[in-house]
Amino acid sequence: MEEEKEQPRDVFPNSPDEDPTDLARKAGKTNLLQWMEVSVSEPEKRTTTSMKVQDTYIVYLIETRITEVKLKCFGDGTTSLWRRYSEFELLRNYLDITYPAVVVPPLPEKKVTYVWQNSATDKFDPDFVDRRRAALEIFLLRVAAHPILSQDKVFIGFLQQEEGWKDLVYNTDFQSKADSKLKSLSASFRLKKPDRRFEELKNYSNELENNISNLLKIRARMADKIYGIHKVHANYSRVFCEWSGIEKDMAEPLQSAGHYMNVFSQSVDSALEDEEQYADQLKEYLAFGDALRSVCRKYECLQYDLERADDNLSYKANQKEQMQENPESPSQVQGKAGGSFSLTGMKSKLFGGDTPEQRDQKVKQLEEQIQQAEQELQFANQETQKFVDAALRDIDRFKRQRVKDLREIFTNYAIMQIKQSKKGIAIWTSAKDCFTKM
Numbered sequence: 001m002e003e004e005k006e007q008p009r010d011v012f013p014n015s016p017d018e019d020p021t022d023l024a025r026k027a028g029k030t031n032l033l034q035w036m037e038v039s040v041s042e043p044e045k046r047t048t049t050s051m052k053v054q055d056t057y058i059v060y061l062i063e064t065r066i067t068e069v070k071l072k073c074f075g076d077g078t079t080s081l082w083r084r085y086s087e088f089e090l091l092r093n094y095l096d097i098t099y100p101a102v103v104v105p106p107l108p109e110k111k112v113t114y115v116w117q118n119s120a121t122d123k124f125d126p127d128f129v130d131r132r133r134a135a136l137e138i139f140l141l142r143v144a145a146h147p148i149l150s151q152d153k154v155f156i157g158f159l160q161q162e163e164g165w166k167d168l169v170y171n172t173d174f175q176s177k178a179d180s181k182l183k184s185l186s187a188s189f190r191l192k193k194p195d196r197r198f199e200e201l202k203n204y205s206n207e208l209e210n211n212i213s214n215l216l217k218i219r220a221r222m223a224d225k226i227y228g229i230h231k232v233h234a235n236y237s238r239v240f241c242e243w244s245g246i247e248k249d250m251a252e253p254l255q256s257a258g259h260y261m262n263v264f265s266q267s268v269d270s271a272l273e274d275e276e277q278y279a280d281q282l283k284e285y286l287a288f289g290d291a292l293r294s295v296c297r298k299y300e301c302l303q304y305d306l307e308r309a310d311d312n313l314s315y316k317a318n319q320k321e322q323m324q325e326n327p328e329s330p331s332q333v334q335g336k337a338g339g340s341f342s343l344t345g346m347k348s349k350l351f352g353g354d355t356p357e358q359r360d361q362k363v364k365q366l367e368e369q370i371q372q373a374e375q376e377l378q379f380a381n382q383e384t385q386k387f388v389d390a391a392l393r394d395i396d397r398f399k400r401q402r403v404k405d406l407r408e409i410f411t412n413y414a415i416m417q418i419k420q421s422k423k424g425i426a427i428w429t430s431a432k433d434c435f436t437k438m
Contacts, residue, residue, distance in 0.1 A: 031145050032145070032151075033145050033150070035068035038063075039064075040063075040133050040137035043129045043130065044058065044082075046059055056124070060082065060083055060084075060133055063079070064078065065077055082162070085107075085110070090169060094154055095149055097175070097177050097178045098154075098177070100298040101387050101390035101394060102148060102295075103295055103395060105291070106284060108280065108283070114216040117224050131280055134277075135280055135284065187304035188297070191303055191307065195299065198296045201292055202296040205296070208285070230264065232265075234261070234265040237261040237262035240261065241255060249438075253434045254438075257435060260434065264427045267423060267427070275416070288398075295395070302387050309376045312373050313373040313376075320363060
């Protein structure tokens with residue numbers, strides 16, 4: 001008899017005990033986008049009243065759809081819910097604190113920056129709201145594509161759990177894990193042996209931010225000039241149309257030329273609207289600069305704790321060595337060496353030094369403190385090394401993403417400019433044909 005072939009195991013069993021995320025992970029799906037679609041759509045302006053105070057805000061519809069057929073046993077595979085921008089902020093703060101070694105994608109700006117004369121500045125302006133919607137979708141897609149962040153239960157809940165999601169976030173007590181700003185500032189100035197790689201990354205983030213900021217400033221100035229130049233062409237249109245009224249033989253060519261000048265004048269509106277999308281993409285990388293510095297700040301805090309643990313161990317070991325080499329207390333030794341005034345040293349001079357039993361007890365206490373300090377140093381060293389390894393891996397992932405994204409942004413921007421230039425040439429060619437018919 002032939003051996004019965006073993007049937008392949010179903011990697012997506014209909015188990016009520018496991019959610020789709022766990023099953024997808026078992027099936028080798030490394031991120032959420034491999035089995036789910038995520039979109040942000042339909043921004044809606046709402047107003048609520050609480051304690052006679054009105055609050056006007058924008059909500060965004062987040063929709064998900066499971067694309068892996070075998071995971072749809074958990075429902076119809078689709079969800080939809082509304083989120084405010086403040087909830088996106090809460091999610092990002094949670095991710096930033098919970099995953100310190102990850103370059104967490106930034107959120108879009110709350111208010112318009114790098115404006116030009118015709119750009120929308122009102123945060124409720126439909127164009128600005130729609131561009132922010134697109135940027136929020138990019139934020140969610142970046143998180144969903146990340147191999148670590150996409151597996152987080154709070155993030156999954158943000159996409160699919162409307163009721164009780166905030167409680168889920170705050171129950172993690174993530175805020176208690178955040179380093180204080182004072183500690184971060186102190187660590188950055190007091191490190192004795194900073195890692196060169198993180199110092200270089202911090203410098204790079206500042207340079208990246210500076211270069212993109214300059215690009216956005218130049219682009220805003222160019223937009224002002226281009227907009228003005230195109231709109232002035234509307235005057236050509238007016239003059240040609242007026243002129244056609246007194247020139248019977250040239251009336252039609254002049255009117256047609258005026259029409260093309262008007263088309264050229266109006267063509268700038270859609271072109272600059274398209275440019276705003278590329279400006280928003282650059283602004284995301286402007287904000288990535290702070291995301292990179294955030295990883296550096298967290299490293300500095302860990303390295304600072306490591307160096308303090310090392311200093312504490314050295315101090316305890318030095319105390320023990322002094323007591324073993326000299327039967328007198330360390331304060332007495334310091335006094336004889338001409339050190340500063342010590343209350344303990346003065347008491348020893350007045351009432352005598354420690355007895356042998358007291359010294360033995362102090363040495364024993366120091367040995368216990370040294371043992372504890374060694375354990376603390378070992379733990380701090382392990383935590384720092386674990387952070388460094390994880391951070392460098394994610395920074396490498398970010399660098400690959402950065403090259404791909406910026407290449408695409410600048411290439412598409414150049415293509416858009418070429419199309420706009422060709423459109424201008426076509427309009428002027430048509431105007432030239434009108435003039436030749438005179």
